[in-house]
Amino acid sequence: SAVISQKPSRDICQRGTSLTIQCQVDSQVTMMFWYRQQPGQSLTLIATANQGSEATYESGFVIDKFPISRPNLTFSTLTVSNMSPEDSSIYLCSEGPPGRYRTFGSGTRLTVV
Amino acid sequence: QKEVEQNSGPLSVPEGAIASLNCTYSDRGSQSFFWYRQYSGKSPELIMSIYSNGDKEDGRFTAQLNKASQYVSLLIRDSQPSDSATYLCAVNNGRTGNQFYFGTGTSLTVIP
Numbered sequence: 001s002a003v004i005s006q007k008p009s010r011d012i013c014q015r016g017t018s019l020t021i022q023c024q025v026d027s028q029v030t031m032m033f034w035y036r037q038q039p040g041q042s043l044t045l046i047a048t049a050n051q052g053s054e055a056t057y058e059s060g061f062v063i064d065k066f067p068i069s070r071p072n073l074t075f076s077t078l079t080v081s082n083m084s085p086e087d088s089s090i091y092l093c094s095e096g097p098p099g100r101y102r103t104f105g106s107g108t109r110l111t112v113v
Numbered sequence: 114q115k116e117v118e119q120n121s122g123p124l125s126v127p128e129g130a131i132a133s134l135n136c137t138y139s140d141r142g143s144q145s146f147f148w149y150r151q152y153s154g155k156s157p158e159l160i161m162s163i164y165s166n167g168d169k170e171d172g173r174f175t176a177q178l179n180k181a182s183q184y185v186s187l188l189i190r191d192s193q194p195s196d197s198a199t200y201l202c203a204v205n206n207g208r209t210g211n212q213f214y215f216g217t218g219t220s221l222t223v224i225p
Contacts, residue, residue, distance in 0.1 A: 001159075031211070042117075042201065042215040043157070092156055098211045099145050102203070104156040 002027045006093055006105030013083055013112050020079045021108045023093035028073035033094040033102065034066070043092065049076050083112045116140060116214035119202050123220040132189040134200050134219050139183065142207020146178055148187045149201040151218065157201055161187060192223040 003026045013019050023032065034046040047055040047068055055068040069077045080087050088111050096102040118137045126132045134148075145164055149157035161176040163169045163185065169176045175188040185204075189196055199218040206212035 040217075042217040043213075044215075045212060048211070099205050101147060101159050101162055102157075102213060103159070107156045109154075 001101065001103040002029055002095055004093060004095065004103060004105035006108060008108055009106060010109040011111070013110065015084050015112055017083055018079055018081045019083065019110060020077050021091055021093070022077050023075065023105050025074045025095055029095040030073070031095065031098070032070065032076045033096075034068065034076075034078045035092040035094060035104075037090040037092060037107075039089075046078070046091075080110065083110075085112045088112045115216075117202055117204050117216035119200075119216035119219050121217055121219060123222055125222045125224055126192050128192060128194060128223055128225050130192050130223075132192045132196065132221055132223070134187040134189070134202075134221065136185045136187075136202030136204075136216055137183055138185070138202075138204040138214070140204065140207045140214070141180075141183065143204045144207065145205040146176070146185045147203040147213075148174075148176060148185075149203060149215075150196075151199045151201055153198075189221075192221075194223045194225050197222045 005024045032049045035043040037043050045058050046061045047057045049055045049068050049070040051070045051073050067079045091108045093105040094102045116139050148161040150160050151157045163176040163178045173190045177186045199220050201218045202216040203213045
């Protein structure tokens with residue numbers, strides 16, 4: 001499975017600002033996924049990012065709030081825009097073959113104050 | 114009803130014992146089933162995958178799948194303190210195939 005480098009590992013941000021999270025994969029992958037894990041909760045899929053096309057967002061998540069870029073087959077970014085304390089969470093990028101396993105980046109722990 | 118249900122625990126077992134973790138799922142079309150281990154402050158790490166009914170063993174870990182009962186379990190033999198973590202059950206979406214549903218996890222503590 002691929003190795004994913006994710007940064008930043010953590011950040012404390014002011015409400016109303018934006019944070020961009022980056023994920024670099026050590027091999028070319030077709031699909032990348034962005035998840036959110038709120039305290040004490042499981043992983044919730046935010047969106048699926050394919051290279052060369054717009055990301056597909058899950059119910060409850062919108063592009064204006066979580067814009068995603070996928071400029072090539074090894075890199076993706078997720079931006080958390082106009083942040084509020086409710087956005088405090090762990091954000092994880094992931095990749096994996098369709099229907100098969102998921103490999104995760106190390107995660108970004110975001111605190112919005 | 115949640116797509117994946119797990120007992121949140123905490124589950125405590127003595128060192129050397131067998132830890133049994135259970136998971137039920139609601140999507141009868143699901144074909145892929147996974148167990149992830151997540152240490153506190155870390156990202157999930159895949160430890161087992163299972164795709165057909167029956168048992169699958171890998172070292173001290175055994176995954177068991179019963180599609181008729183929509184039930185998947187993980188047994189950890191000879192539990193070690195290093196096994197103390199939260200274990201997440203994941204199941205794929207039977208319709209789309211590619212979307213995963215994750216349970217909320219079971220917290221396991223292995224007592225030395």
